[in-house]
Every structure is written in structure tokens, then in C-alpha cells.
Amino acid sequence: MKGICFIKPLFHATIEGRKTETRRIVKSKRGIIKFKDGLYTLGCKKIQPKYKVGEIVYLKEPYCLNCESKPCYKYDKQESLCGLWKWKNKLFMPEKYAQYFIEITGVRYERLKDISDEDCMKEGIQKQQWSNPEPMEQPFYVIPDMSCELAETPQAAYAALINHINGKGTWESNPYVWVYDYKLLK
Numbered sequence: 001m002k003g004i005c006f007i008k009p010l011f012h013a014t015i016e017g018r019k020t021e022t023r024r025i026v027k028s029k030r031g032i033i034k035f036k037d038g039l040y041t042l043g044c045k046k047i048q049p050k051y052k053v054g055e056i057v058y059l060k061e062p063y064c065l066n067c068e069s070k071p072c073y074k075y076d077k078q079e080s081l082c083g084l085w086k087w088k089n090k091l092f093m094p095e096k097y098a099q100y101f102i103e104i105t106g107v108r109y110e111r112l113k114d115i116s117d118e119d120c121m122k123e124g125i126q127k128q129q130w131s132n133p134e135p136m137e138q139p140f141y142v143i144p145d146m147s148c149e150l151a152e153t154p155q156a157a158y159a160a161l162i163n164h165i166n167g168k169g170t171w172e173s174n175p176y177v178w179v180y181d182y183k184l185l186k
Helices: 008-015 117-122 154-166
Strands: 003-005 021-025 032-036 039-042 045-047 056-060 063-065 071-073 101-111 126-128 140-142 176-185
Touching: 008 056, 117 154, 140 154
Parallel strands: 003 056
Antiparallel strands: 021 176, 032 039, 039 045, 056 101, 063 071, 101 176, 126 140
């Protein structure tokens, strides 16, 4: 079974049901040329998305094993329980320690900047209203639990998020991305 990593705020958004879509950059210097029978062509090289519709994927998170060899999870705020042990990198988390699983429900590709406002919300962006000291007429958009700027549009908030995750300039470069829709399995 394959695993997938999210940064902490997006991990929580997924397990709380606020995030149901993720974008992953298609690794190529050339654009996607054509689509045929589920294969995408980059120049003369055919590639497939990492995840397929119907596939079950486990969520990777930092963990450590306590003295009874039971896992503790950093994202579950169990940090104090593993004070004597070192956290293991989520990239190397084996399936047997996973707490959460998602099912891939849709796969497509598009340019990063083609994301709709609705899809930004599926990516974990949230609409907020300013209330202190006076309410503002215009709502703003944020990624909960992240110290980023407030954005006037869902796309501006998502642009800040993607640049935070993949590096400054990612949004501006407008790469092709795989778009994975998913649902959390109970």
C-alpha cells in the first residue's frame, strides 16, 4: 500500500474532513502533450499518476515507538509521551503504524493556476470573517494553523500555501499537477 504526506495543518484538515483534494506537481520540464488510455505523454515518455481511482492510501505522520513498542503520533499532540524517544521522519513511516487511510475517488491533471475557488476550499483553504474590533465587510481566506498572510481570494490563499510547500515561485511557474480527489475512510 502506498502512503502520502501532508504538512501538519493539511493532515488535520484531511482527518477533520475539510480537505478532500490534493495537487502534486508532475515532474517534467516539458508540458503534457496528450492523454490516451490513462497514460499521459511527456515528449515521448509515458507516465501515469502515482495514485489510481479506488486505491487506498495511508496518511504518513511523524511517530515514535514507546517502551512497549506502541506508536505515539506527533500530530495527535502526543509529543510529551515520547519525550525520551526521537521522532521518526514521516517519509519513512510504514503502513503498519498508520492511523488514517484515504480512498482516491478521482484523478486528473491540469495547470496549477487553473484551480477553481471551489477546489481551493477542497484543498483546505477556509473563509474567515474579521470580527475584532469591528467586523469587516470583505471576508478573507486562510490556511488554518499556519502563520501566512490573509488573502482576499481563495486562489491567493492557495498560492501562498503551494509556495510554502513547494518553494517560492511555484505558483508563478504554473506547472502541470496531478489532482487527486479523495475521501477519508473511517
